[in-house]
Amino acid sequence: MDLGLQGKTALVLGAGGGLGGAIARALAREGAQVALGDLSTEAVERTAAEINETGGRALPLTWDVAGPPRHGRALPLTWDLGDLSQIDGNVSRIEEIFGPVDILVNNTGGPPPTPVSGQSAEVWAKYFQSMVLSVISLTDRVLPGMKARGWGRVITSTSSGVVAPIPNLGLSNALRVSLVGWSKTLAREVGRDGITSNIVLPGRIATPRITFLDEQKARREGRPVEEVAAESIASIPVGRYGNPEEYGDVVAFLASTRAAYLTGSVIRVDGGLIPSL
Structure with a gap:
């Protein structure tokens, strides 16, 4: 099946991690050029080097990157999502090298395990900025271009905790669920512009x-x-x-031209784990 992603520009956040890396590889395999953002320079450069060496095929975790990363199909960017001032500069660099962003994959790191009660206001504010406000601000940065071109995909990876709260993941459960309401609202606002907005839940x-x-x-x-x-x-x-590549393949389909009528949805990739309807 041709997903129609050849030549599209994708931006994947958290691309130095397991899920983000798998998503980036899946999009690259389908022909997209992929900008990769992550707080860890070493991790994101590793993912970029894998993609540039293999076209997106997964490699063993023990694979060694020799030499400096190359800016081929994948562009690594050191990105602190807690610092909103980095958004414009990083997106501008992507636009300069690859062109405007067609596919945005919002994938933020998770907060530390904690109960939901007894957390300071400073802790709530810190993770709201890095996990929620960063996603909203970055999406707002790339949306005008998507609207002008009449095509775009906004895919936000959250957690199964937004459907069935996970014990001792209080910060994650509370903050990520706000992105579900945001994404659903966004889908209604931009649907006529050829842009879809969906949530993906990993089990x-x-x-x-x-x-x-x-x-x-x-x-x-x-x-x-x-x-x-x-x-x-x-x-x-x-x-x-689940295998990270299985998750990446679902995201790649949501990013595709084939998924143009799929928007405002919450997609579970959980092996049937979440017990609720």
């Missing part, structure tokens, strides 16, 4: 973030991490954690 996808959360739970409960992971897997109908 238990095998990334370093999930490993970290399993380790944190094991430590809190005084149990082996293997037992915690096995318990988690047992709750998933398909009986395993």
Whole structure:
């Protein structure tokens, strides 16, 4: 199936991580040129080098990047989402090198595990800026160009916690759900401009973030991490954690020309984990 992404310009946030990297590789495999943003210079340059070497095919985690990253199909950008002043400069650089952004994948890092109560106002403000306000501000930066061209995709990766709150992920549950209301409202505002806006929810996808959360739970409960992971897997109908590439492929379809009538939706990529309708 031709997804119609050849020559499109995509911007993927959090591209140095497991989900963001998989999304970037999936878009590159379909012919898109991909700008990659991440707080970690080393991680984002690694993802860019993988794409420029392989065209987006996944490589083993032990693969070694030799030499400096090349600006081929992928452009790495060190990007602190908590600093809104970086948005215009980074987008301008993408426009200079690749052209205007056609596909925006909002994928922010998760906050530390915490209860929802007892967090300071400063903590709430910090993560609201990096996880919510950054997404809204960046989207507003690229929307005028999408409207002018009559085509665009805004895809926001959140968490299954927006549907079924996850214990001890209070900040994430509360902040990410605001993006669901924002995305649905945006879809109604820009649909006639040829722009879609959708939310994607990862379930238990095998990334370093999930490993970290399993380790944190094991430590809190005084149990082996293997037992915690096995318990988690047992709750998933398909009986395993997801592969990041499976998640990336769903996002690539949402970014495609084939998905022009799919907007204002919340797509679950969870192996059937979320129990609610």
